[in-house]
Amino acid sequence: MIVKSLKIKDYRNFNDVDIELHPVLNIFMGNNGQGKTNLLESIYLSSIGRTFRLNSENELIKFNENISKIEVSAIKNNQNIKIRLLLEKSKKKQVLINGVKLDKTSEMIGILNNVIFTPDDLKIIKGSPIERRKFINIDISQVKPKYKYLLNNYKKITTARNNILKNYYTNKQNKDIINIWNDYLINIGTDLIWYRNEYINNLKKYAVGIYSDLSGNKEIFDLSYSCNIGNITNMDKNGIKELFKDKLNTNIDHEIQKKTTLYGPHKDDIIIKINNKECKYFASQGQQRSAILALKLSEIEIIKEEIGEYPILLLDDVLSELDNNRKGYLINYIKGIQTVITTTDDNDLKNLTQNYDKKLYYINDGKIGNITN
Ligand SMILES: Nc1ncnc2c1ncn2[C@@H]1O[C@H](COP(=O)(O)OP(=O)(O)OP(=O)(O)O)[C@@H](O)[C@H]1O
Ligand SMILES: [Mg+2]
Structure with a gap:
C-alpha cells in the first residue's frame, strides 16, 4: 500500500x-x-x-x-x-x-x-489499561472489520446494562431485564475476547523475535492477555461464555452496589514483560521504547499477513x-x-x-x- x-x-x-x-x-x-x-x-x-x-x-x-x-x-x-x-x-x-x-x-x-509510532506511545506501557485497550482496539479494527462493529454494539450494551444497574431496585422487572442484557453482553463480549486473544497471540508470535533481535538476543519479551472475566487459556468459545455467565451471576450484588458493569472485555488488560518482569514497573526508558517498537513492527507484520x-x-x-x-x-x-x-x-x-x-x-x-x- x-x-x-x-x-x-x-x-x-x-x-x-x-x-x-x-x-x-x-x-x-x-x-x-x-x-x-x-x-x-x-x-x-x-x-x-x-x-x-x-x-x-x-x-x-x-x-x-x-x-x-x-x-x-x-x-x-x-x-x-x-x-x-x-x-x-x-x-x-x-x-x-x-x-x-x-x-x-x-x-x-x-x-x-497505517501503523504509527510517536513518543507518546510510551503510554501504552506506562498508562492505564485504557491505553492498552485503545491500542489493540484500533489495531484489530484495521484488519477485522467485524471487530469495530462488535465493539460499538458492546459499548451500547454496557451503557444500557449500567442504566438498569443504576436503578435496579426501582423496578421489579429489572431482575428479568438484566438477564436479557447479560445474554447480549456475554455473546458479544465473548466474540471480542476471542478476537483479542487471537490478536494478542499473533502479536506475541512476532514481537518476541523482534525484541530479541533489537536487544542483541540479550532480553526476553513476553506478552499476555489479562482477561477480566478470568483465565481463558485453552478455552473454546462455549467455555468462555460459561465463565462469563458465572462471573456475572456470582457478582450481581456487587454490580448493583457499584451501579456499573464490572466484568467483561471493557476491563481487559495486556501484560507486557521483559525478562519476566512487568515493563510498566521495571523496564528502563530504552527498554520501554524497544517494547513499543517491537509491538509496532509486529503490527506491521500482522497487517501484511491479513491483507497481503x-x-x-x-x-x-x-x-x-x-x-x-x-x-x-x-x-x-x-x-x-x-x-x-x-x-x-x-x-x-x-x-x-x-x-x-x-x-x-x-x-x-x-x-x-x-x-x-
Ligand atoms: N488548529 C491550528 N491552527 C493553526 N496552528 C495550529 C493548530 N493546531 C496546532 N497548531 C500549531 O502547529 C504548530 C506545529 O505543531 P506540530 O506538533 O506539528 O510541531 P512539530 O514540528 O511536530 O514540533 P516538535 O518537534 O516540537 O514535535 C504548533 O506551533 C501549534 O501551535
Ligand atoms: Mg512533533
Whole structure:
C-alpha cells in the first residue's frame, strides 16, 4: 500500500500543501513547532478518521478558518483510492472514498492501513489499561472489520446494562431485564475476547523475535492477555461464555452496589514483560521504547499477513530516542515499507539512510519544501 500524494488545506498550521510522496522513504525535517507531527496526523486522520492526539475536531481546523480539507491518493491492491476528508467547524466531518460519502467515519478504518509510532506511545506501557485497550482496539479494527462493529454494539450494551444497574431496585422487572442484557453482553463480549486473544497471540508470535533481535538476543519479551472475566487459556468459545455467565451471576450484588458493569472485555488488560518482569514497573526508558517498537513492527507484520500488503508506517521523531543498534535495526527493517519519518536532527537520519533511495523535505512554519539529496 502506498500513499502517492497528499493535499492539505487549512489544517492545523498548514495553509496549502500539495506533495508527492516517495514510495518507500520520506523524511521530514524541521525545528520544533513547525508542523511535523501535524503532517503525520493528517495521514493518520485519513486512515483512522480521528486524531491520535487529545484534540477535538474543531481544534484541527486552522486557527481563524472554518473548513479544513485533506486529500490522500493511494494505491492498494493495485487499485487507486482517493480519500477526502472535510472538517467544518461545529459540523460532522465528512469522509469520501473515491467520491462516495460514508455514513459513518468508522467505516473508513481498514481502507488505508497505517501503523504509527510517536513518543507518546510510551503510554501504552506506562498508562492505564485504557491505553492498552485503545491500542489493540484500533489495531484489530484495521484488519477485522467485524471487530469495530462488535465493539460499538458492546459499548451500547454496557451503557444500557449500567442504566438498569443504576436503578435496579426501582423496578421489579429489572431482575428479568438484566438477564436479557447479560445474554447480549456475554455473546458479544465473548466474540471480542476471542478476537483479542487471537490478536494478542499473533502479536506475541512476532514481537518476541523482534525484541530479541533489537536487544542483541540479550532480553526476553513476553506478552499476555489479562482477561477480566478470568483465565481463558485453552478455552473454546462455549467455555468462555460459561465463565462469563458465572462471573456475572456470582457478582450481581456487587454490580448493583457499584451501579456499573464490572466484568467483561471493557476491563481487559495486556501484560507486557521483559525478562519476566512487568515493563510498566521495571523496564528502563530504552527498554520501554524497544517494547513499543517491537509491538509496532509486529503490527506491521500482522497487517501484511491479513491483507497481503504492508501498511504505511508513520514514525514521529522516535529515532532520536533509540540507541545506534536499535536505530540501525529499525532503518533496516523498514526497507520495502512506505515510511514517513519526522525528525529534528537531520544529520543523524541522513547518515543512517545514506544508501537509501528517498525523498527529503523540510517543514518550516507550515510550509513544506524539497531538499535534494
Ligand atoms: N488548529 C491550528 N491552527 C493553526 N496552528 C495550529 C493548530 N493546531 C496546532 N497548531 C500549531 O502547529 C504548530 C506545529 O505543531 P506540530 O506538533 O506539528 O510541531 P512539530 O514540528 O511536530 O514540533 P516538535 O518537534 O516540537 O514535535 C504548533 O506551533 C501549534 O501551535
Ligand atoms: Mg512533533
